[in-house]
Amino acid sequence: MTDSGQIDFAALAGQARRMEGEVAGVEQDLSKIQATGYGGDGLVTATVSGEGRIVSLRIDPSVIDPADAETLSDLVIKAVDSANQALQEQRAASVSAITDGLQGLLEGLRPRETGHPGPRTRGGGGFTAK
Numbered sequence: 001m002t003d004s005g006q007i008d009f010a011a012l013a014g015q016a017r018r019m020e021g022e023v024a025g026v027e028q029d030l031s032k033i034q035a036t037g038y039g040g041d042g043l044v045t046a047t048v049s050g051e052g053r054i055v056s057l058r059i060d061p062s063v064i065d066p067a068d069a070e071t072l073s074d075l076v077i078k079a080v081d082s083a084n085q086a087l088q089e090q091r092a093a094s095v096s097a098i099t100d101g102l103q104g105l106l107e108g109l110r111p112r113e114t115g116h117p118g119p120r121t122r123g124g125g126g127f128t129a130k
Helices: 009-032 066-107
Strands: 034-039 044-049 054-059 120-123 126-129
Touching: 009 066, 034 066, 044 066, 054 066
Parallel strands: none
Antiparallel strands: 034 044, 044 054, 120 126
């Protein structure tokens, strides 16, 4: 807003363009990140990319038991889930910078308090604020 209380649309448009560039940069950065999760106290390790693809899976040979494939399956699922949770936390941290900027942009659209009591109407025995 300008000092006169008017919205400075040129400044807001400039902020919006900057934020658009920031969003594009964050999207590109998010596609490059990786996160690792663990199952069975680290016996299974999974790494996922920013796009959600599994890029690495390490299984300790001690958990490979042909008679108990279900346990190994559970450990893999836990590791992948853990990696995806870590990825979501990284995304949230990156995106919060953008949402904070958006909040600032929206604040620029809200009228500021000027100390003026607002419109008055005639009531009862005099003027009262509405």
